[in-house]
Amino acid sequence: MHLLRLSLPVMFGYLPLGMAFGVLFVTELGLDWYWAVAFSLIVFAGSAQFLSVGLIANHAGLFEVFVAVFLLNSRHIFYGLTLLSSLKLKGWRKAYMVFALTDETFSLITGLPKESGLQQQDYWRLAGINQSYWVFGTLIGALLGAQLTLPDLGLEIVLPALFVVLAVEQYRTHRAAGLMVIAGLIGLMAMWLWQDQMLLLSISSALILMLINYVRQRWTSHSI
Amino acid sequence: MDQSLYLVGFILFAALATVATRAMPFLFLAKHRHHPILDYLGRYLPPVLMMLLVVYAVSDLPMANQQWSISVGSLIVVAVTQWLSKNALLSIALGSVIYMILI
Structure with missing residues (x-):
């Protein structure tokens, strides 16, 4: 149930x-x-x-x-x-x-x-x-x-609404406001550049940025 | 008969392609499961993906004329209700009803 x-x-x-x-x-x-x-x-x-x-x-x-x-x-x-x-x-x-x-x-x-x-x-x-x-x-x-x-x-509103709810819960858990705002901007930009493949373009761009960020963090934490 | 054979092949290839995308990390990256970079992605990729799915899903909503304000407005109602109530069904129902009445 x-x-x-x-x-x-x-x-x-x-x-x-x-x-x-x-x-x-x-x-x-x-x-x-x-x-x-x-x-x-x-x-x-x-x-x-x-x-x-x-x-x-x-x-x-x-x-x-x-x-x-x-x-x-x-x-x-x-x-x-x-x-x-x-x-x-x-x-x-x-x-x-x-x-x-x-x-x-x-x-x-x-x-x-x-x-x-x-x-x-x-x-x-x-x-x-x-x-x-x-x-x-x-x-x-x-x-x-x-x-x-x-x-x-x-009824087309229901799935977007579900994703909004889950995004709010993600924010509640991780408090990663900056990351999520940047993700939203990447999404909008991908929508504008290549609507047909928006998800693929935005996910791969976001992933590359996250990997760069990860490497950068590791780098600075090691050098201190 | 010929048509059926084609459809069976079609379903098989489409299913294989779909499963390939979903299973690939499990098949090729399972050994590195505990690598810190996968922990990092496992933690922060979901909020990022969720935002991208929001943008993606919103773009399917009517945006022409003044409709975008109804689409975006109802989703803001959903977000605020969810933030305050933590009740997913309530938030979705409230936002959806507002959208359906106004659109």
Whole structure:
């Protein structure tokens, strides 16, 4: 119950987005519903799945598919990097956790404060709950397909709001105001320079700056 | 049949590419898990990533005309509510309702 409550904001994001993917997939491609569901079960990467609709329509080569999806998802490398020293899960639980490490799941497991009582053993369950929202949304969207027009409630606000909440919690924990302001500026600049690859550009720039800062700190602390 | 084969291959390659990005650090950097630089990144990368995700997600919201003030305003309500209440659902619900009414 506790985990369901924590994952509720993700549900409001994933259900409509999964439905949108399902609808788009069957209407654009004219394929059976189960192909859409297979994508959400096996690929499970939001933006890459939307891109896939275009790639399938163009009958893209599989190597091209690999490169495009890899580049689009390359920000996930940094999520793994972050969890490397802290993730204690073993075996298939760890394997599933890594497989299902989306933006939202990563944000939840690294962003929730201690008081939320989230344990390592809950991580993969939370990932599973989140994926089930995504798969369920896809299933509904793909089954209803063309007959469905999603009501425009303004649900697009929910995921940004979730990220804002998690950013506030990150600030509460680390008090790294300067770092976060700089990150925000880097984000805006990347948005302005290269909107299509904003996350990749901004994450790699931020990472390079952090590495320089780390080396600089080590250097000064050693020389004193 | 031909089409099915293509789709199976497609799903396989897309899944492999996705898993590759998510698993790469675990496969290649696991030995260096306790290196101080990874501790540093593990601690400070999440707040940085979270800010970048905020900017990324905000850019999907309507910004034309005066809509940006509604988008940004509701998110400020979310941030302030969260800071004061520490209740994620309350903050998200309050900001979302304001957004949905005004937009």
